[in-house]
Amino acid sequence: MTSLEVHDLTRTFGDRRAVDGISFTATGGLLTGFVGSNGAGKTTTMRMIMGVLAISSGEVRFDGAPVTRADRRTFGYMPEERGLYPKQPALEQLVYLARLRGIPATAARTEALDLLDRLGLADRAKDHVEKLSLGNQQRVQIVAALMGTPRALVLDEPFSGLDPTAVDGMVDLLREHTARGVPVLFSSHQLDLVERLCERLVILRSGQVVADGTPGDLQEAGTVRHRLVMDGDAGWVRGVPGIHAVDVDGPVALVEAADDAAVQRLLATAVERGPVHELSPVRPSLAQIYREVTA
Template identity: 55%
Template sequence: MLTLTGITKSYGGRRVLDDIGFDVRPGRLTGFVGGNGAGKTTTMRIILGVLAKDDGVVALDGAAVTAADRRSFGYMPEERGLYPKMKVLDQVVYLARLHGFSKSDATERARALLEELGLGERLGDNIETLSLGNQQRAQIAAALVHDPKVLILDEPFSGLDPLAVDVVATVLQQRAADGASVLFSSHQLDVVERLCDDLVIIAGGTIRAAGPRDELRAQHSNRRYELVSTGDAGWLRDEPGVDVHDFDGGYALFDVDSDETAQRILRRAVEQGDVASFSPQHPSLAQIFKEVIQ
């Protein structure tokens, strides 16, 4: 497990990271979200040793990360860093060779990974001739080709169409299923919500929320319920402890002040007419994000 504890970083007297701490667990996808300038890229670069921290510890399985450990990490920067004149397959083979694989093993790995990412027909094309989305896939292949134990991806879904997002997501989920610790940042909150097992929200250089996605959704739930019935749900407006947000005939979206109130409302709804559904509504990642950064 990758663990960050008490990470701080300042530039010219301005603290850009303040006591950053969270875990990236093996076998799980951890989404890392925050606005521009929140500190995501700085945190990732410190994990990789590209930037020096002022204080704190980056640990792997309980021991401070070493240069040898980092050779088993995979990294995809937000800025594309591949050689534009180099052929796609040659580029990924070259990077595998740098990690110590023989030419035959490197070629086999690179070819299989590029095909998995949907670039099987572009192996002989120069990087610069690819679309931005396909360049992104090649960049991801470069980060994965050595089967990293820890995978750090900065905006891996940037520039990808929905089909490409699904392809890349499947590849990352498989790597996590194989035991890798995967940390990825993204501004596409719907993608993060769909994919991540764990979530870290950063704003202003501090961690505002961190933990399993479903636990965070439960923590930030406001006892909101949705009622769908065949009767008229207008009576809800007069119920004590109820705050109605949306209403249309037999449909209502509302908050309650307690679990007891929710049960009372359900009983009355049944008395008023047939209830098609009565269900708690958990907040979206976008709603949680807005709440915790305020």
């Protein structure tokens, strides 16, 4: 399976280390979400993967070997700063950009029109980019990255500014690429979207990887809470040893337990106080995990 691998990658700017020895793999056939706060090192890492920015130390590998310039020419890349010419028609510059990657003009035009149609922009193909809304400009930039059957996709905030319909269309296109084994790495600040889409997550903090795994792996490793529902007021949970009350709302309490023994104490005390309708574990959301590992 083709993969895009980052090994101990570092980038310094003077005395500042923006990326500090990070390692992860974007496996072929999977959507890998790349998340972190502003300044965490996501864009810098993507630029090094694509050769836009020199690597201070470390290595990028593709398909098991050090990545080459020829490899990168086969990658689809969507940069943080959009690279469209505002006073040129969308279709005309998509064909131009595709030809720079070695795609014949006729094939490029056909593919561009097809992709624009699938993203709802077929009727705007001849419009100058500056006449398009920011969301539609984003769609054109996405098309530029997807053209030419890329062997890997590196996308910096591809869903920014897209409405739900455009997001769904974009996801369908990305799934077609993962279905043929293409590794897809994309960054996003939309954690709910990342949680819904990704088979793997890489979370950065201050230039370092602080979490890496499938959503299930990260949820298993995260802080498990318990939800208690009973008849009477549940405010008494605050006094149970080993129990931290995260939230109490009448008969419903959300708690964190120090260990299994604390959970059993909680249950026993609850039964003594009246009927217990529910005591169940609550797995953390991606947003909760993100807050925990980046705090």
